[in-house]
Amino acid sequence: MTTYFRPLAQTDHHRPDGALPLAGNPRVWFTHVEQLKRGKPPELIGLRDVPSDVLVRLSAPRADIAGLNMAAPKLMGVLNTTPDSFSDGGRFTTTEAAVVHAQRMVTEGADILDIGGESTRPGAAFVPVDEEIARTAPVIAALKTAQVTTPVSIDTRKAAVAHAAVQAGAGLLNDVSALSFDAQMADTAAKTGAPICLMHAQGDPKTMQDDPSYDDVLLDVYDYLAARVSAAEQAGIDRSKIIVDPGIGFGKTAAHNLALIQGLSLFHGIGCPILLGVSRKRFIGTIADEPQADKRASGSIAIALHGLMQGVQIIRAHDIEEHAQAFALWHAVNNNKQD
Numbered sequence: 001m002t003t004y005f006r007p008l009a010q011t012d013h014h015r016p017d018g019a020l021p022l023a024g025n026p027r028v029w030f031t032h033v034e035q036l037k038r039g040k041p042p043e044l045i046g047l048r049d050v051p052s053d054v055l056v057r058l059s060a061p062r063a064d065i066a067g068l069n070m071a072a073p074k075l076m077g078v079l080n081t082t083p084d085s086f087s088d089g090g091r092f093t094t095t096e097a098a099v100v101h102a103q104r105m106v107t108e109g110a111d112i113l114d115i116g117g118e119s120t121r122p123g124a125a126f127v128p129v130d131e132e133i134a135r136t137a138p139v140i141a142a143l144k145t146a147q148v149t150t151p152v153s154i155d156t157r158k159a160a161v162a163h164a165a166v167q168a169g170a171g172l173l174n175d176v177s178a179l180s181f182d183a184q185m186a187d188t189a190a191k192t193g194a195p196i197c198l199m200h201a202q203g204d205p206k207t208m209q210d211d212p213s214y215d216d217v218l219l220d221v222y223d224y225l226a227a228r229v230s231a232a233e234q235a236g237i238d239r240s241k242i243i244v245d246p247g248i249g250f251g252k253t254a255a256h257n258l259a260l261i262q263g264l265s266l267f268h269g270i271g272c273p274i275l276l277g278v279s280r281k282r283f284i285g286t287i288a289d290e291p292q293a294d295k296r297a298s299g300s301i302a303i304a305l306h307g308l309m310q311g312v313q314i315i316r317a318h319d320i321e322e323h324a325q326a327f328a329l330w331h332a333v334n335n336n337k338q339d
Contacts, residue, residue, distance in 0.1 A: 024061025109324030202251025
């Protein structure tokens with residue numbers, strides 16, 4: 001029976017002797033771990049009872065991603081060049097509008113720009129490769145021409161789109177299918193050397209919200225991501241270049257989403273940086289009674305700050321200015337200085 005270890009993340013500035021940093025983050029630490037087994041009640045254990053290799057994975061600093069230090073959380077700005085994205089579809093379909101918005105997000109504090117040309121909202125239709133390339137590659141090239149030096153990520157599950165994006169100047173890949181949609185994606189990532197984010201999703205965007213179900217959503221998603229990371233390594237992608245994303249809202253009910261958010265620190269056991277994408281999503285609107293997606297910044301920030309307290313390294317967001325302000329205050333409160 002597999003045993004799982006979820007570190008109980010703490011941020012108080014009074015850090016006990018023997019506490020370990022969570023994934024190398026000086027602001028987040030742990031002294032105890034929740035031991036989990038399928039079908040068994042959770043058990044609280046001290047660090048002395050955790051296998052040494054597990055402690056290394058939980059506490060070791062993560063490698064830089066695209067030149068960004070993962071010891072402090074980073075903001076990934078969402079830039080959809082699609083006509084049908086759930087919150088901003090059609091606003092940035094021209095290269096000029098997309099570049100202006102990207103530059104604005106950088107000014108507001110985005111550390112990474114994530115550019116997508118195919119909506120993956122529930123019910124979204126498939127976009128042909130040529131069309132997706134036409135929507136994204138010119139924008140990435142224009143950003144390079146405009147001397148935008150912020151790392152650019154391409155949000156795609158298709159190898160040809162990823163390859164075109166890297167040629168245009170993208171430095172990261174963000175695959176919502178975790179290499180399972182396009183058999184060539186792993187080879188593309190390995191050959192380009194670009195870091196890649198592997199996300200969990202149950203089903204295709206068109207049908208994923210029909211009736212999602214799990215035996216244990218937290219452990220099921222963990223097992224899936226651990227397996228996809230192993231598959232990526234076998235394909236020649238170094239673990240130091242892999243990010244994992246539990247895929248909030250992708251084939252999950254609101255209850256599934258909350259369970260994953262509550263258990264986020266478990267995913268540090270994979271040994272990779274964690275990306276959390278909750279911005280403006282439907283479950284936030286359901287809980288907060290806000291049907292309009294672009295009015296969900298406050299709820300998005302509330303979950304993002306919880307993510308920071310769980311040691312998440314990358315927060316993917318639409319409302320960059322608001323998130324950056326919240327992050328600045330979080331850092332000020334959690335500077336962990338002891339006089």
